[in-house]
Each structure stands twice: as structure tokens, then as C-alpha cells.
Amino acid sequence: MKNSQVVPEPSSSLVDNARSVRRAANDLAQVSDEQRRAALYLMADSLKANSERIVSANQQDLNTAQSAGLTPALLARLKLDEKKLLLGIEGIRQVAELPDPLGLRQLHRELDNELVLERITVPLGVLGVIFEARPDAVMQISALAIRSGNGAILKGGSEANLTNQAIMKALQEGLHNSEINENSLALLTTRNESLALMRLDGLVDLIIPRGSNELVRFIQDNTRIPVLGHADGICHLYVDAAADLNKALRVAIDSKTQYPAACNAIETLLLHKEIAATFLQLAIPAFKDKEVFLLGDKASQALGIQGAAVDDDWSKEYLDLTLSVRVVSTLQEALEHIRKFGSRHTEAIVTEDKKTAETFLRSVDSSGVYHNCSTRFADGFRYGFGAEVGISTQTLPPRGPVGLEGLVTYRYRLRGNGHVAAEFSSGERQFSHKDLSL
Amino acid sequence: MKNSQVVPEPSSSLVDNARSVRRAANDLAQVSDEQRRAALYLMADSLKANSERIVSANQQDLNTAQSAGLTPALLARLKLDEKKLLLGIEGIRQVAELPDPLGLRQLHRELDNELVLERITVPLGVLGVIFEARPDAVMQISALAIRSGNGAILKGGSEANLTNQAIMKALQEGLHNSEINENSLALLTTRNESLALMRLDGLVDLIIPRGSNELVRFIQDNTRIPVLGHADGICHLYVDAAADLNKALRVAIDSKTQYPAACNAIETLLLHKEIAATFLQLAIPAFKDKEVFLLGDKASQALGIQGAAVDDDWSKEYLDLTLSVRVVSTLQEALEHIRKFGSRHTEAIVTEDKKTAETFLRSVDSSGVYHNCSTRFADGFRYGFGAEVGISTQTLPPRGPVGLEGLVTYRYRLRGNGHVAAEFSSGERQFSHKDLSL
Numbered sequence: 070m071k072n073s074q075v076v077p078e079p080s081s082s083l084v085d086n087a088r089s090v091r092r093a094a095n096d097l098a099q100v101s102d103e104q105r106r107a108a109l110y111l112m113a114d115s116l117k118a119n120s121e122r123i124v125s126a127n128q129q130d131l132n133t134a135q136s137a138g139l140t141p142a143l144l145a146r147l148k149l150d151e152k153k154l155l156l157g158i159e160g161i162r163q164v165a166e167l168p169d170p171l172g173l174r175q176l177h178r179e180l181d182n183e184l185v186l187e188r189i190t191v192p193l194g195v196l197g198v199i200f201e202a203r204p205d206a207v208m209q210i211s212a213l214a215i216r217s218g219n220g221a222i223l224k225g226g227s228e229a230n231l232t233n234q235a236i237m238k239a240l241q242e243g244l245h246n247s248e249i250n251e252n253s254l255a256l257l258t259t260r261n262e263s264l265a266l267m268r269l270d271g272l273v274d275l276i277i278p279r280g281s282n283e284l285v286r287f288i289q290d291n292t293r294i295p296v297l298g299h300a301d302g303i304c305h306l307y308v309d310a311a312a313d314l315n316k317a318l319r320v321a322i323d324s325k326t327q328y329p330a331a332c333n334a335i336e337t338l339l340l341h342k343e344i345a346a347t348f349l350q351l352a353i354p355a356f357k358d359k360e361v362f363l364l365g366d367k368a369s370q371a372l373g374i375q376g377a378a379v380d381d382d383w384s385k386e387y388l389d390l391t392l393s394v395r396v397v398s399t400l401q402e403a404l405e406h407i408r409k410f411g412s413r414h415t416e417a418i419v420t421e422d423k424k425t426a427e428t429f430l431r432s433v434d435s436s437g438v439y440h441n442c443s444t445r446f447a448d449g450f451r452y453g454f455g456a457e458v459g460i461s462t463q464t465l466p467p468r469g470p471v472g473l474e475g476l477v478t479y480r481y482r483l484r485g486n487g488h489v490a491a492e493f494s495s496g497e498r499q500f501s502h503k504d505l506s507l
Numbered sequence: 508m509k510n511s512q513v514v515p516e517p518s519s520s521l522v523d524n525a526r527s528v529r530r531a532a533n534d535l536a537q538v539s540d541e542q543r544r545a546a547l548y549l550m551a552d553s554l555k556a557n558s559e560r561i562v563s564a565n566q567q568d569l570n571t572a573q574s575a576g577l578t579p580a581l582l583a584r585l586k587l588d589e590k591k592l593l594l595g596i597e598g599i600r601q602v603a604e605l606p607d608p609l610g611l612r613q614l615h616r617e618l619d620n621e622l623v624l625e626r627i628t629v630p631l632g633v634l635g636v637i638f639e640a641r642p643d644a645v646m647q648i649s650a651l652a653i654r655s656g657n658g659a660i661l662k663g664g665s666e667a668n669l670t671n672q673a674i675m676k677a678l679q680e681g682l683h684n685s686e687i688n689e690n691s692l693a694l695l696t697t698r699n700e701s702l703a704l705m706r707l708d709g710l711v712d713l714i715i716p717r718g719s720n721e722l723v724r725f726i727q728d729n730t731r732i733p734v735l736g737h738a739d740g741i742c743h744l745y746v747d748a749a750a751d752l753n754k755a756l757r758v759a760i761d762s763k764t765q766y767p768a769a770c771n772a773i774e775t776l777l778l779h780k781e782i783a784a785t786f787l788q789l790a791i792p793a794f795k796d797k798e799v800f801l802l803g804d805k806a807s808q809a810l811g812i813q814g815a816a817v818d819d820d821w822s823k824e825y826l827d828l829t830l831s832v833r834v835v836s837t838l839q840e841a842l843e844h845i846r847k848f849g850s851r852h853t854e855a856i857v858t859e860d861k862k863t864a865e866t867f868l869r870s871v872d873s874s875g876v877y878h879n880c881s882t883r884f885a886d887g888f889r890y891g892f893g894a895e896v897g898i899s900t901q902t903l904p905p906r907g908p909v910g911l912e913g914l915v916t917y918r919y920r921l922r923g924n925g926h927v928a929a930e931f932s933s934g935e936r937q938f939s940h941k942d943l944s945l
Contacts, residue, residue, distance in 0.1 A: 095846070099869055178891055184880060186890060193902050194872060274902040293727045295903050316925040323927035408533070430920050431537055434632060442622060442923025451931070452624060452919070453616055453940035464631050464712040465733050466904065469919050481890070481907050482868050485880025487754040489761035493889070502891035 076291050079265040086255055087222060087272040091195050093250035094220030098192045100248055102169040108215055108247035109165035113158045115243030116208065119235065120154055126235035127204065134228050147228055149204045157208040160456070164212040167455040170473040171218050179503040181493075183486040190477045192218035193274045197266045199288065200279035202226030207236045210277075211254050213456055215244075217476035220253045222273065224263035234258070267292035275476075279459060282386075297471065299462035301412035302332025303386050304444045307403045307429070309420035310343040316441060317344075317419040318351050323443040324417065326359045330388045332460060333415050333437075333447040337383060338394045339403045345396045346372050361390045368396035383410040400425055404432050411435060414462050415447040415469075436462060436469035514729050517703040524693055525660060525710040529633050531688035532658030536630045538686055540607040546653055546685035547603035551596045553681030554646065557673065558592055564673035565642065572666050585667055587642045595646040598894070602650040605893040608911040609656050617941040619931075621924040628915045630656030631712045635704045637726065638717035640664030645674045648715075649692050651894055653682075655914035658691045660711065662701035672696070705730035713914075717897060720824070735909065737900035739824050739850035740770030742882045745841045745867070747858035748781040754879060755782075755857040756789050761881040762855065764797045768826045770898060771853050771875075771885040775821060775831045777841045783834045784810050799828045806834035821848040838863055842870050849873060852900050853885040853907075874900060874907035 079087070097105075116123070127149040134147055149157075176188035196219050200206045207223055214221035225233045237256040244251040257263050266273065270293045277297045278288045285298045306324050308317040324335040340348055349372045356363055364382055365374030374394055382393040383406070397403045407416055415437035418429040426440045437447045447470060449457025454472030461468050467475030492498045517525070535543075554561070565587040572585055587595075614626035634657050638644045645661055652659035663671045675694040682689040695701055704711065708731045715735045716726045723736045744762050746755040762773040778786055787810045794801055802820055803812030812832055820831040821844070835841045845854055853875035856867040864878045875885045885908060887895025892910030899906050905913030930936045 095870070095872065098872065180884070180889065180891065184884075191872065289731045295733070295901065313925070319925055319927055323929050327927070327929045327932065426922075430922075432533070434533065434536065434629065434918070437919045437921065439921040440923065442921055442926040443928050445928035446618070446622075446921055446923075446926070447919075451618065451928070451938065453618065453938065463733065464916050466916055468916055478902050478904055478906055480872070481875045481885075483875065483877040483880055483884055484864075484868075485878065485884075487751070487757055488880040488884070489757055489765070490881050490883035490889070491761050491765045494765065500889065500891065 076264050076267055077261055079268050080262070083257075083262050083265055084269070084272070087195070087269050089252045090220040090222055090255050091272050093252035094192070094195050097215070097220060097249055097253050098218050100218070102171070104248040105169075105216055105218065106165045108244055108249045109161055109212055111247045112212065112215070112240050112243035113161040113165075115239045115246070116154070116158050116161070116236065119239040119242070120151060123154060123232065123235040123239065124149065124151055126231040127229075130229055130231045139228065143202060143228070147202045147204070149232055153205060157205045160209055161212040164216050164456050167216060167473055170477045174507050175479060177505040177507050179505055180483075180500050181488060181498060182501070184488045185484050185505070187482045188479050189482060191480045193476055193478050195220040195222060195273050196476065197221075197269065197273040197276045197294065198223045198279070199263055199266070199276065199284070200225055201281070201284070202228040204229045204232040204236060206279060207233050207256070208240070209456070210458075211240050213458055213473060213476060215249065215253065217473050219476055222255045222257060222266060224257040224266065227258070227260065230258050267294065270294050277458060297459060297461050297467065297475065299332060299414065299460050301386050301462065302334075302414045303337070303384060303410060303412040304333055304335045304414050305337045305339055305407050305411060305416045306335045306444065307339040307407075307416070307418045308341060308344060308348055309400065309418055309422065309425055310341040311422035311425060312341075312344060312348075312419040313421055314344060314348050314351060317348060318355055320417065320419055320441065320443050321352065322355060322359060324445055325356075325361055325392050326390065327443065327445045329390050331445065333444050334388075335444055336385065336387055336393060337410070338392055339406060340369065340394065340396050341400075341403075342368070342396050342398050345369065349373055356392065359390070361392055364391065364393045366395040369394045372396075400428065404429070407433055407435075412462055413464070414460070415439065415444045417442065417444050513702065514705055515699055515703050517706050518700075521695075521700050521703055522707070522710070525633070525707050527690045528658040528660055528693050529710050531690035532630070532633050534688055535653070535658060535691050536656050538656070540609070542686040543607075543654055543656065544603045546682055546687045547599055547650055549685045550650065550653070550678050550681035551599040551603075553677045553684070554592070554596050554599070554674065557677040557680070558589060561592060561670065561673040561677065562587065562589055564669040565667075568667055568669045577666065581640060581666070585640045585642070587670055591643060595643045598647055599650040602654050602894050605654060605911055608915045612945050613917060615943040615945050617943055618921075618938050619926060619936060620939070622926045623922050623943070625920045626917050627920060629918045631914055631916050633658040633660060633711050634914065635659075635707065635711040635714045635732065636661045636717070637701055637704070637714065637722070638663055639719070639722070640666040642667045642670040642674060644717060645671050645694070646678070647894070648896075649678050651896055651911060651914060653687065653691065655911050657914055660693045660695060660704060662695040662704065665696070665698065668696050705732065708732050715896060735897060735899050735905065735913065737770060737852065737898050739900065740772075740852045741775070741822060741824050741848060741850040742771055742773045742852050743775045743777055743845050743849060743854045744773045744882065745777040745838075745845075745854070745856045746779060746782060746786055747838065747856055747860065747863055748779040749860035749863060750779075750782060750786075750857040751859055752782060752786050752789060755786060756793055758855065758857055758879065758881050759790065760793060760797060762883055763794075763799055763830050764828065765881065765883045767828050769883065771882050772826075773830065773882055774823065774825055775833065775848070777844060778807065778832065778834050779838075779841075780806070780834050780836050783807060787811055794830065797828070799830055802829065802831045804833045807832045810834075838866065842867070845871055845873075850900055851902070852898070853877065853882045855880065855882050
């Protein structure tokens with residue numbers, strides 16, 4: 070499973086590069102909210118001023134990719150025309166407007182007379198971000214990193230190398246005009262460097278992979294650095310015996326078809342046996358209209374579904390217009406199915422029975438559990454976070470859609486007046502542990 | 508670095524065992540505060556009722572260990588007499604009294620009319636805890652796990668196997684009389700099982716190693732499951748030019764000698780050149796009194812320190828009465844030293860200059876940064892957390908001393924009335940994102 074052979078030791082130039090980002094990030098951590106905000110506007114302005122150069126670099130990348138025979142889907146992701154670039158620039162300005170995640174006091178406690186503890190949010194340090202060929206990610210991630218006071222080392226798909234370099238040059242020019250050291254951002258361009266990035270523990274504090282399941286797994290298996298991301302998104306919708314069936318259909322269609330390649334789209338529909346027949350009478354033609362291909366268990370095949378789901382289907386993330394359907398006898402059976410096959414991403418129930426809804430909300434241990442609404446709401450923008458680094462399916466926080474808040478940590482500050490632990494151990498002094506106002 | 512050969516695949520009996528803990532933990536997550544509290548009291552009572560059996564099992568373990576030639580230090584840690592057992596039982600009752608970390612609403616937001624988002628604290632799920640031969644850890648960790656609604660799979664050092672089994676039996680008997688499934692706790696007894704535990708991703712949510720640096724590193728390198736712990740504790744005390752030297756000495760002696768084997772004891776003393784001579788005149792005899800062996804750089808050797816620090820010393824965690832001393836010319840040089848050699852655990856400054864203190868507090872990116880007090884305060888009990896799982900030197904939260912709060916995560920609950928994402932994408936509806944009272 071783990072194969073250290075393929076992960077090279079970092080070259081000395083990579084280590085130097087990372088050290089310089091770390092030093093810059095150390096300074097960045099002490100820069101004010103206003104200065105970070107101003108830097109983001111300057112980054113946006115610089116991208117605007119360099120837009121012609123960036124679009125033409127992208128044209129070159131596109132030409133090379135076309136000759137290399139990239140699929141139309143990949144070409145579409147690689148493409149950065151002026152319109153997409155302007156959207157990215159606008160995104161940076163929006164991130165500038167978000168409230169500062171730093172310097173928040175989370176705890177304030179007197180431990181003893183003149184011995185006061187605080188817990189304050191601070192940046193993580195340096196982010197390592199590995200993503201596939203989407204050049205707009207360079208802008209978005211750089212903005213989130215600087216806004217949250219973090220340095221970032223980025224590695225994009227090599228198909229976008231010229232575009233990414235042009236964008237990074239513009240971003241660093243923007244930083245150059247600001248109070249923030251331009252070395253806070255760095256771009257890697259070779260595969261060897263991006264592999265060796267995983268070995269930079271001590272210099273990189275968090276790795277954010279944005280790409281396929283395989284990419285995320287590979288990184289998790291080959292680094293000691295914490296990884297923020299999600300491997301699978303196998304989301305379920307359960308239609309209860311007490312569901313309003315029109316509501317259920319509306320939610321099911323949206324959860325599956327609004328953007329089927331997203332991780333928060335459903336892969337499995339669980340139907341209570343009491344409503345399965347009636348619901349499928351509505352749902353089969355409705356899904357057909359939307360070109361959704363249904364795969365059913367025996368019971369739902371008997372109710373009109375033509376495709377047959379095999380055992381493997383329950384743990385498959387289709388990421389397209391395929392949906393597996395299963396009939397269950399009880400809520401408990403639905404919960405058991407989710408426990409067994411779910412990826413703890415997002416699950417929803419449709420029911421008019423409040424008690425059943427609350428049992429579902431309490432029992433399912435996914436990062437998002439929904440009642441009477443689409444799983445597609447599992448998203449940082451929709452939650453009101455303003456911007457999103459990604460969605461995490463790990464259990465530990467940050468979990469679910471992760472905004473700026475997920476890019477900060479905290480630090481304890483203790484201010485005393487010659488206080489020593491020995492006096493408390495001996496019983497000479499006692500801790501007061503009195504909470505002060507935040 | 509990574510060696511998958513030594514980590515065996517989990518046996519089917521281990522997987523069954525872990526599944527049964529997971530199922531029990533799922534039920535436990537839904538049990539009330541009062542029921543979890545009551546279960547802890549029953550666990551304590553059962554340990555009390557079985558104390559003779561436990562102490563005699565420990566006697567057997569001790570006899571075996573003695574014959575095997577264990578060091579006196581290890582024998583002392585292994586020993587569980589009635590007094591130590593009663594302390595452990597008292598500890599469980601104290602954990603019962605701690606405020607419930609579950610069910611706290613951290614976010615409450617209207618996304619649209621009748622579409623309301625909540626973020627609620629919930630248990631992590633199942634903890635995997637690997638510790639060396641300290642049988643009191645079984646009691647403490649089991650109490651913390653149940654209080655926070657988590658299942659736990661524990662593996663202690665094999666020297667304590669009989670003791671641990673007797674304790675676990677008593678704890679499960681206590682749970683048996685409570686509302687909580689006794690399978691919420693499980694004890695592994697073979698090394699193979701504890702290795703295979705690292706492969707139980709999907710069944711175990713967090714691994715907590717309590718032991719040597721080597722143990723922590725080995726686990727980090729061999730699991731995809733998040734690991735809570737600290738590898739190194741290389742803490743620094745910087746005595747500034749504007750320090751009150753008596754205060755500095757008091758803090759230095761406590762930071763080094765109050766418990767030198769602890770991770771929050773200092774390993775290096777940094778002295779501003781302006782006070783180095785005067786301070787060492789006081790400090791050299793004072794440290795000698797406490798049997799501390801000083802190793803100095805050239806400058807501090809010239810001021811009377813007899814031992815010579817070599818390059819390696821700055822990154823060594825002595826864990827005993829050895830202290831390296833270095834003279835620096837400026838605060839910046841001290842900060843640079845800490846940045847280079849520190850492990851981001853806890854660092855302190857002694858100074859009467861408030862501005863210098865604030866610069867230090869702002870610049871050092873360790874989990875604890877202190878002014879005019881001992882590094883030995885870096886501890887969950889001293890911070891007022893009531894109990895501590897351990898101290899984490901990772902950058903991401905939970906960081907520093909980790910209490911019950913570090914054993915919980917959160918879940919997003921979204922309640923709607925047939926809401927679908929498509930209507931928001933099309934612009935037909937707009938998010939209100941209105942924060943509601945918590």
C-alpha cells in the first residue's frame with residue numbers, strides 16, 4: 070500500500086525554496102488585517118494588468134494540450150479565457166472582504182493572580198497545495214492563503230504550467246507592491262518537486278490535494294503532514310414511509326442531477342417499502358427525463374427499475390448520471406446501509422415525521438445530515454463561508470465544507486509574573502481557573 | 508522511512524472486534540449527558556469492588572517483570588498498588604464531573620426561509636489508544652472516552668497485560684450495569700493486534716499514542732488514521748536584556764527541574780549577551796545545587812560554564828537534568844534559534860520590557876508562548892481542562908494540551924422544506940445567510 074520508493078527526497082533547492090516561504094510566512098503572520106486585505110486587492114489589480122499575458126500563456130498551454138490529445142473535458146478545465154480570468158480576479162476581491170479569521174480570542178482564563186491564559190487564532194504556517202490542471206485554482210488558493218496569513222507552495226497540473234507561471238508572476242508582483250513578502254507564495258513546476266513536497270514536514274503544515282480519489286489516497290499514504298481533503302463522496306437519500314412524495318422527488322432529482330460529478334451528489338436512493346411502489350411510479354419517468362440510469366435491488370426491480378444493482382454498486386461513487394436504488398423495511402435498515410456503505414460525507418432524509426427526522430439527524434455520523442433538502446447544499450458558499458478550500462470527509466475538524474476558518478490554528482499565550490509550577494505542585498498555591506470575558 | 512512489511516493486515520477477529528466497538532460507539536453517541544456521567548460512576552464503583560483482584564493481577568505482572576529484569580523506572584510505572592488504584596478511581600469520578608463536551612451548537616444560521624443550518628459537537632467515534640506499561644492509563648483513557656461519547660480500543664504494554672485485563676473487566680462490568688453498551692471499550696493484548704490497529708481506517712477515527720518519540724513517529728508513518736500526539740518537546744527559555752534576573756532564575760530552575768522528564772521542560776536556555784555574565788553568576792551555582800549539568804556555547808563557556816555544547820545539542824531532547832546554554836546578541840537571534848531548533852511545543856521569555864514580550868508572544872509559532880512564567884504550565888490540568896488526553900505538537904487543532912474538547916468533532920445539520928440547490932444556482936432564490944442565536 071505504501072511505497073516510499075516513488076517519493077524522492079527533497080532537493081536542496083526545494084528545501085531552500087520552502088524555507089524562504091516559511092520565513093516569509095512567519096512575517097506574514099504578524100501583518101494586520103488591513104495589510105492582508107490590501108495585499109489581496111493588489112494581487113487582483115496585478116492579475117488584471119497582466120491579463121493579456123496570462124490569457125496568451127493559457128493559449129499556448131491549450132495548443133500543446135490539444136496536440137497531446139487531451140480530452141475535451143480536460144481541455145475545458147484547462148482553458149482560462151478573459152471571462153474566466155475576470156471571475157477569478159473578482160473571487161480574490163471577495164476573499165479580501167471576508168472577516169479576518171486571525172486574532173480571535175477563543176479562551177481567556179485567569180489561572181492565578183497575575184497569571185493569565187489566552188487562546189488566540191493564528192495562521193497554520195505554510196500550505197502545500199497540489200491540484201490538477203485548473204489554473205483558476207492558483208488564484209483562489211493564493212487568495213485564501215494570504216487572507217488567512219499563510220504561506221503557500223502550489224503545484225498545479227503540468228499541462229497548465231505556462232498559465233500557472235504567468236498567474237504566479239502577476240500575484241507576486243501584486244505582493245511586491247504590498248506590505249507582504251512576495252516569497253509567501255511559490256509555484257512548483259516539476260512532478261519530482263510535488264512528490265518531494267510530501268517530505269517537507271517541519272516546513273509545510275498542511276497538504277491540500279484537490280483532485281481524484283487516487284491523488285488524495287496516494288498523498289495520505291506518503292506523508293506525515295496532515296492532509297485536508299476527501300477521498301470518497303458516497304451520499305445517500307432516504308425516502309421515509311412518512312415522506313411527502315413530491316417533495317422527495319424534487320429533492321432526489323436535485324441531489325442526483327444538479328451537478329452529478331460533485332462529491333455531494335447522491336449515489337444511492339433508499340426507499341421505505343411502504344412508499345417504494347408509489348414513489349417509483351413518479352420517479353422512474355422523472356429520472357428518465359433527466360437521463361438518469363437507475364440500478365435497482367431485487368425489490369425495486371420488481372417495481373419497475375430495469376437495471377440491476379450488484380453488490381459493488383453500493384460502494385461506488387458514480388460521479389455521473391447513474392443512481393442505485395434499494396428498498397428497505399425500516400429506518401433502522403436504512404441507517405445500517407448508510408453505516409456500512411456511506412463515506413460520512415452527506416446524507417439526507419425526506420419525511421414529514423419529525424421524530425423520524427430527528428432520529429436520522431442524530432444517528433447518522435456523516436459531516437452533513439439533512440432533513441427535507443438536497444445534499445447539494447453541502448458547500449462552503451452555500452453555508453455562507455464566502456469561500457471554500459474544499460470539503461473534508463475526515464472525522465476530526467475541520468470537517469465538511471472548509472472555509473478560511475479551516476486554515477487557521479490557535480496558540481496559547483500565558484502571561485505571568487515569575488510564576489513557577491513547583492508552588493502549585495506543593496500545594497503552596499492553588500489555581501483559580503476563573504474565566505474572564507473573551 | 509516507511510515500512511509496510513512490519514504492519515500486518517488486521518485479522519478477521521480484530522475487524523469483528525473493532526466493528527463491535529464501532530456499533531456500540533454509535534449507540535453511545537446518542538446517550539444523554541446524565542447517562543454517560545452515571546456510567547462513569549459505575550465504572551469507578553466496579554473498579555473499587557474489584558480492587559483486590561486488580562492489585563493482585565498487578566503483583567503477578569510485577570513478579571514476571573522483575574524476573575525479566577525490567578529497570579526500576581519501568582517497574583515503578585508498572586506498579587499499581589491500592590493507593591495508586593484509588594487515585595485512578597478518583598480520577599474517573601473527576602472526569603464524570605467535567606462539563607459535557609457534546610451537543611454544543613457552534614453555528615446556527617438561516618440559509619433561506621425554512622432552511623436552517625446548525626453545527627453541533629458530536630463524538631469522534633472510536634479512539635485507538637496505544638500506550639506503554641502504565642496501567643493507570645487504561646482507567647484514565649476509558650473515562651475520557653466514555654465521557655466524550657467515544658468508543659475506545661486500547662493496547663497497553665504487554666508487561667501490564669494481566670493488570671490491564673483485570674481493569675478492563677471491571678470497567679466493562681461497570682458499563683454492563685449502565686445504559687451504555689460494554690463493548691464500547693475493548694482491550695487488545697498482542698503486539699500484532701496493536702500493529703494491525705493502524706490499518707483499521709474506517710473503523711478507528713483517531714489514534715492516540717502515549718509513549719516514546721519512536722512510537723509516535725512509527726505510528727505516524729504507518730497509518731492513514733489521524734494521530735494525536737507529540738514527538739519532540741524541545742522547549743526554550745529566553746532571558747532578555749531587560750529581565751528581572753531573580754525572576755529569570757526562578758523560572759529557569761522550575762522550567763528545567765520541576766520534572767525534567769516531561770515534554771514541557773526546557774532543553775535550552777538563551778541568554779541576552781548584556782545580562783549573560785551577571786545571570787550566570789547566579790545561575791551556575793543554583794543549577795549546580797539542583798544537580799543540573801550545563802553545556803554552553805563558546806560565549807557562555809567563557810562566562811564559567813564548564814561543559815561544551817556541540818551542534819547536536821541544540822536539537823536534543825535530554826529529558827533529564829542536562830541543559831544547553833547559548834548567548835545571543837539580540838531578540839531576533841533568539842527567535843531565529845527557536846525557529847531553527849524548536850519543536851513548536853512551548854517557549855518562554857523573561858523580560859520586564861512589555862514591548863519585547865509582545866514581540867516574542869507574537870513571533871514564536873509554538874503551541875504555547877509564555878511571558879515571565881515557567882514552561883511547566885503547559886498542561887491540561889493547569890490550563891483548567893480538568894483532564895488531559897495528551898499534548899499535541901501538531902499545528903492543526905487540537906493543539907497543545909488536549910482535554911475532552913479534543914475528543915469531539917462536529918456535524919452540520921440542515922433542516923429544510925423541500926429546498927433544492929438548482930433554484931439557488933439559477934438565481935430564482937437567494938441565500939439569506941442570517942445568523943441566529945446560538
